[in-house]
Amino acid sequence: xxRYLQPTAFFDYDQPQLKAWIEAQLEGVPAEPVEQVKxxxxxxxxxxxxxxxxxxxxxxxxxxxYALESGETYCIPKAVLLGAAAxxxxxxxxxxxxxxxxxxxxxxxxxWLQSDIFRMHGFIELYLNGHWVKATPAFNRQLCELMSxxxxxxxxIHDSVFQEYTESGQAHMEYINDHGVFDDVPHAFIVDxxxxxxxxxxxxxxxxxxxxxxxxxxxx
Numbered sequence: 001x002x003r004y005l006q007p008t009a010f011f012d013y014d015q016p017q018l019k020a021w022i023e024a025q026l027e028g029v030p031a032e033p034v035e036q037v038k039x040x041x042x043x044x045x046x047x048x049x050x051x052x053x054x055x056x057x058x059x060x061x062x063x064x065x066y067a068l069e070s071g072e073t074y075c076i077p078k079a080v081l082l083g084a085a086a087x088x089x090x091x092x093x094x095x096x097x098x099x100x101x102x103x104x105x106x107x108x109x110x111x112w113l114q115s116d117i118f119r120m121h122g123f124i125e126l127y128l129n130g131h132w133v134k135a136t137p138a139f140n141r142q143l144c145e146l147m148s149x150x151x152x153x154x155x156x157i158h159d160s161v162f163q164e165y166t167e168s169g170q171a172h173m174e175y176i177n178d179h180g181v182f183d184d185v186p187h188a189f190i191v192d193x194x195x196x197x198x199x200x201x202x203x204x205x206x207x208x209x210x211x212x213x214x215x216x217x218x219x220x
Contacts (some may be wrong), residue, residue: 003183004092004127010080010185013088015065022085033091034128034156037135041154044082045137048073051214052109052118057191058208072214075138076122080185082137083124092127095185096134099177100162106218112201117176119197120190123161125181134159146219 007014013022025043029036049072060066064084067077076095083093100121102110110116123136135154139162144151154160162173179193195202201209 001092001127004094005087005090007084007087008184009059010063010187011084011087011093012063012065013084018065018068018084019088021068022088025085026089033089036089037086037091037126037128038154038156040085041082041135041137044078044085045139045151046141047071048078048081049140049214049216050074050078050138050143051216053112053213053215055194056208057194059187062185062187062190074122075136076120076185076190078137079122079124079135082135083126086124086126094125094132094181094183096123096125096181097121097179097186097190098123098175099179101174101176106215108213108218109215113198114200115197117197120179120193121175126156128156133157134161136161138162143216143219146216 012018022040025040026036029039048067048070051072052074054070054072055074061070061073062077062080064077064081067073067081076097079095083095086093098121100118102116102118105116123134123138125132125134133156136152137154139147139149139152141151152160152162161175179189198209
């Protein structure tokens, strides 16, 4: 279990800026792991905007501190930020990866990916009350409102993954392939998976995908 508590280059909760942010989010929160994790979950979910267009292969962009600094990122760094914050208060965390089919997305995003399958979707597992529970802080409240989705809650007891249906009953997200859980970010594995799924985003060796906008702008 000790490996799920350690700071790493990705789960870098020992960075001063990140340490200060964690302390600020927990100010006034009872010193009880579930309550603290719930507060951290809401902070990560809503203070960091979800934007899949900003994906880059640079390892630094996968870190918790980068997610905090940028204020805008996608599911994996947001999950890592929550996991790093949890580790800082003694709650073990590990990164989960899966492929999902997104039934509710912007036409522009699907055109950009040339697919409705999102490869390497990230969530975090937290060890609370003697068992692992899943948390998915990816979609911020404003984005959920634009998509007619109730923001995904997390009670620290039950698994919290993407809503299966929207408020109107439309299918939203379907998990189709589980890649397992990891004590640290498997950077090369993720990048290789993204490159193989969306080779058109990498027309030349070493070239990064161009940032194409934001999902919020698409939906507005």
